[in-house]
Amino acid sequence: MPKSTVSLLLALAGSLAFGAEVLAQAPVRYALSFPNAAHHEAQVQVTFSELPTGQPLRVHMARSSPGRYALHEFAKNIYDVQATDAQGRPLALTHPDPYSWTVPAHQGTVQFSYTLYGDRTDGTYAGIDAQHAHLNIPATLAYAAGLEQRPAEVRFDVPADWQVATQLQPTGTTGVYTAPHLQYLMDSPTSLGPQKVRSWQEQGKTIELKVLHDGTDAELDAYAEQTKKIVKEAAAIFGSLPDFDFGRYTFVADYLPQASSDGMEHRNSTSVTNPRPLRNGGALDNLGTVSHEFFHAWNVERIRPRDLEPFRFDQANMSNSLWFAEGFTQYYGDLLLRRSGAYSDARYAAEGLSFLVNDHLNAPGAKRFSPVHMSQQAPFVDAAAAIDPNNRPNTYLSYYTIGGAKALALDLELRQRFKTDLDAFMRTVWQQHGQPQRDYAPARPYSLADLQRILGETTRDTAFAGRFFREHIFGHTLPDFATLLAPAGMVVRKAHAGRPSLGAARLQFSPTNQLTILSATMLGDALYTAGLDRNDQLLKLDGKELKDQKTFDKLLSKHKPGDVVQVEVRSRGQVRTVPVTLQEDAALEVVTAEQAGQQPTAEQLAFRAAWLNGKAK
Known part of the structure; x- marks a missing residue:
């Protein structure tokens, strides 16, 4: 073959390759408008261009969402679905399954449009009304199979007094934002409305609060100051802030009466929603969510489990590691409130420690x-909907709680036995598995073996690390919290010592004054041992009718733990009397030694200060 011919072919091949690259990068363009916002509707149009002709286009609505692990079937809230070509002419459209549509034939451009209904303002769904629109992107925007690596352009057509809060990248054109690919787009919650903005610099990065609320500017100013302290204390644990992809981190916050209480982490932002305003205790309640979600900027967004990377939008996502991703974050979320000064020692013991210790x-x-087992249950419990009863009171404890309790136990043991702490462990995990990033994703997502290895490195005791994981992560050994907390001058005690109880099952009087067991009774509890269960009605105690809560409490207070009382019950239509052995109320609480009437030693106070006091410079 002549050299000139070879050169020509090579040039042609290079041209074709370049053309294919350009073709692959043609952006997916979204346009959103809200002409019927009062009735919770948005109009969405998606333009898929430069498509290979002769190949059908398959369009999907997501079935799950980053930060959620169950199926949510977002397609149920879209309708009026249509497809047209570039000139607006209708294209044939089929609907092969509940969450997908197919355009069998086209000439390279498909305009896919639909109406979105959304009336739940939280981190999972879409909330739209005349005041605002709070959009979780998987619940809002359709996507096409095979185009996941294309960039996206999103145009918001909103009322003049609405502004945009999002981690999407601004373009310089009002209302137009971009994402590098589908994974980033789906991870980018967006709030539209009359935003109140508070912005500051931390370690050369922009941190911003973009808030919809009906409070005062002074309330928001005070809240921003508390948030600044949280940010500083979180950064102190890891040594620095993450390198946010576009140099900023955004708290996308809706504190409106129509909002549901929720928080959802994202790579460069968090979605926080709550009906409580930033007053009368609401600020501290909301700050707890801010604290938890901001810690996720490291743990789970960049320090990410291997079994969640990449996230799948078309199925439930199961992980072995939510005890760490969510549970350790639960522990640190409360600890940051204490280190930032939002909590006193006593309040931290009551609000943070008591919850973890008692429930665990x-x-x-x-x-x-x-x-690990609790983590694997997330697709069934993480806001998953089902109508059949279950036995979770006896088989499940949230991975938030069980993981948070393990983090507490490990932190205290590291401090007492190894002269190190959980902060050091988290920093090493961050350095090895969080800091290395590639294409807006972790370059080295971790496995459980990685976490065990790093614990061995932190303690310089691989035998301890192996035993901790074997007993407390893969097993179900319970920590001795009373012993672990004692060096900090903290006391674990019965919250209601000597009080008689029927157990922890939920009991409630109906409007017709019937006392009903609402939940499954719990193993070992008085009602469980007596053979009573969900939906059974307690009619009489000691032969006296149970008419209201006051009567029930008065009758129960006449007894002590260990007494056997006769309870008349209606169980699935049958009325019978059963003996029930009362037990002592099992609820536990953690208090400071001072609250328990003890004088902590200087060593205990020093240990407590090293653990709980702020670390930020």
Whole structure:
């Protein structure tokens, strides 16, 4: 073959390759408008261009969402679905399954349009009304199979007094934003409305609060100051802030009466929603969500489990590691409130420690199953909807709680036995598996073996690391919290010592004054041992009718733990009397030694200060 011919062919091949690259990068363009916002509707048009002709286009609505693990079937809230070509002429459209549509034939451009209904303002769905639109992107925007690596352009056509809060990248054109690919787009919650903005610089990066609320500017100013302290303390744990992809991190916050209480982490932002305003205690309640979600900027967004990377939008996502991703974050979320000064020692013990210790030690599920097992249950419990009853009171403890309790136990043990702490462990995990990033994703997502290895490195004791994971992560050994907390001058005690109880099952009087067991009774509880269960009605105690809560409490207070009382019950239509042995109320609480009437030693106070005091410079 002549050299000139070879050169020509090579040039042609290079031209074709370049053309294919350009073709692959043609952006997917979205346009959103809200002409019927008062009735919770948005109009969405998606333009897929430069498509290979002769190949059908398959369009999907997501079935799951980053930060959620169950199926949510977002397609149920879209209708009026149409497809046209570039000139607006209708294209044939089929609907092969509940969450997909197919355009069998086209000339390279498909305009796919639909109406979106959304009336839930939280981190999972879409909330649209005349005041605002809070959009979780998987619940909002359709996507096409095979085009996941294309960039996206999103145009918001909104009222003049609405502004945009999002981690999407601004383009310089009002209302137009971009994402590098589908994974980033789907991870980018967006709030539209009359935003109140507070912005500041931290370590050369922009941190911003973009808030919809009906409070005062002074309330928001005070809230921003508290948030700044949280940001500083979180950064102190890891040594620095993450390298946010576009140099900024955004708290996308809706504190409006129509909002649901929720928080959802994202790579360069978090979606926080709550009906409580930033007043009368609401600020501290909302700050707890801010604290938890901001810690996720490291843990789960960049320090990411291998079994969640990449996230799948077309199926439930199961992980072995949510005890760490969510549970350790739960522990640090409360600890940051203490280190930032939002909590006192006493309040931290009551709000943070008591919750973890009581639930972990008293939940039957924690005595039967491991944190890994609890993590694997997320597709069934993480806002998943089902109508059939289950036995989760006896088989499950949230991976938030069980993981948070393990983090507490590990932190205290590291401080007492190894002269190190959980902060050091988290920093090493960050350095090895969080800091290395590639294409807006972790370059080295971790496995459980990685976490065990790093614990061995932190303690310089691989035998301890192996035993901790074997007993507490893969197993279900319960920590001795009373012993672990004692060096910090903290006391674990019965919250209601001596009080008689029927157990932890939920009991409630109906409007017709019937006392009903609302939840499954729990293993070992008085009602469970007596053979009573969900939906059974307690009619009489000691032969006296149970008419209201006051009567029930008065009758129960006449007894002590260990007494056997006769309870008349209606169980599935049958009325019978059963003996029930009362037990002592099992609820536990953590208090400071001072609250328990003890004088902590200087060593205990020093240990407590090293653990709980702020670390930010």
